[in-house]
Amino acid sequence: MNKFVLSVIGKDKPGILAQISTILFTHGCNIEDVSQTILQTEFASIFIVLNPDAHPLEKIGQALNEALGGMELSAHLRPMAAPAPAPAGPSQPFVITTQGVDKPGTISAVTTAIASLACNVVNFRAIITQENGVDEMIMIFEVDMPMGVDHRQLRQVMQEVCARFGLGVSVQHRDIFETIHRV
């Protein structure tokens, strides 16, 4: 199956998705999957696109960048790799939340600690808030914790790394959030 991955980054404004989808349509492409987000003023999106007529990616890329360049956006395309490797073993969903003053190196240290237990981050958000005139960062990691890892072990590792940066941390099974907030 002929597929490619398209990423588009740049200043957010109305009409971006309309431009992208129209150009893909005129090349006979079909959008299979898409995710987009906006961070402050910046738009970012990733598409998985089916290219049944095998149009050259350079051509499609050129058409996209010509149209989007004037909108302070850039597009990047690459062929979709072979099927993914075998899925990871069974895991449990946990949510790690840290809170504290934003310091350089925090995200690197925290994510390295998460990776040290083979936990896979499936979703990550960082929210900067002002607390008493100081930038405070709340980081929310949704992770898949392998069944062989104990949540107390994960908590201990997280507490150790967060203590170094003066961060508060909580580690909770994901179900509690859905249970409380969703009908």
Place this chain on the structure above:
Amino acid sequence: MLNDREVLSTLSMIKNENLDVRTVTLGISLLDCASHDLPRFTDTIYKRITTLAKDLVAVCDEVGDRYGIPVVNKRISVSPIAVAAAPFDSRGMVEVAKTLDQAARDVNVDFIGGFGALVEKGMAKGDLALIEAIPEALDVTHRMCSSVNVATTRAGINMDAVGLMGRTIKAAAERTKDRDGLGCAKLVVFANIPEDVPFMAGAYLGVGEASSVINVGVSGPGVVKKAIDRALQDNPGAHLGELADVIKRTAYKVTRVGEIIGREVARILAVEFGIVDLSLAPTPNVGDSVGEIFQSLGLGAIGVPGSTAALAMLNDAVKKGGAFASSRVGGLSGAFIPVSEDLNIAAAAAGGQLCLEKLEAMTAVCSVGLDMVALPGDTTAETLSAIIADEMAIGMINKKTTAARLIPVPGKKAGDKVHFGGLLGEAEIMPVRSNGVSAGFVSRGGAIPAPLQALIN
């Protein structure tokens, strides 16, 4: 994918608003342990309790830890001892009480409930022996709680039992006078007692229940107060209907926590999951108070005019939100107003905004009754019985549970401070108007007949 608000508001409820699971209570039936032989009976019930409950505390801690929700108390409720231990006299009953206490200590639960009797219509031999044993049993044990049901809507009020309980409370206070009458803080007199209460001191496992069952008591008055405060910050003109809706939504969230924890604990222990008791149960800590909710709703203090209406709204909204959140709701389910266990209520009682009579009026619309009320030591047994009878009448006529946990503190008078410690808290003694002038009524005994279920105005 979770959204940020779901994560942040959950964390805030736990860290800043004292959201917790107040109690996971393992109900254990002792009915099949019955024996005429006292050592055999105590041996059997000790083994039954310590076997079934040996992992209770560890499992509750493990599950609470996994979800990041503290399970504050782990407790045990057993079949009414007056039934299970019916052949024994009061000395035997005291031995049973000691066994229960020892079992509670050995499995490290903070309370065990069920040293009780159901005497709404009459008292059998075992019931009398148990009630007679209560003062000594509460004196020589630490973790054991006792409850006696003296009235129901279908049977009426057993005034002989009400009279006896007044004297029993006095005796329990006297036996524990060196501890401000602490024994009475673990003794409740009920009307319409539910069979599945997880909260102490009224927890017991009803005779209609399974062999073992997990019942959960959720709390969260702090969460409700903060939710009201936030709603008023966003919309200072919010009317009461809107605030009732806020309470309802919040009660839903709080109850969901109890549901998930209870089901998981029951699954691991391989015990049936019983009910969630969706009560607002305060502790003597700032920010964990039912009384503070009244102030958030715009009243000067709990007990001032408007308090009964506010409590009615609060109680109903808690039930509505909670009933939707749980597949099985039971127990007391509503708002508790225990005087000494709630800093704010204790302060209102000390400040004179809340008097005994207003407290009684409020119990007509909330889930329990005259709870943890310290009274002058010279309050007569007959006046205690009369106060209990009034409270039972409210429950009987309104087809609801009411209860009285009264502590006539030996040697102390109205305005004096009493300190029970821990969750039982501290308070000033509330004055009793017209003490000692109800004996003529109470001493008549007999029964107040069950009320009509029609013509209900």
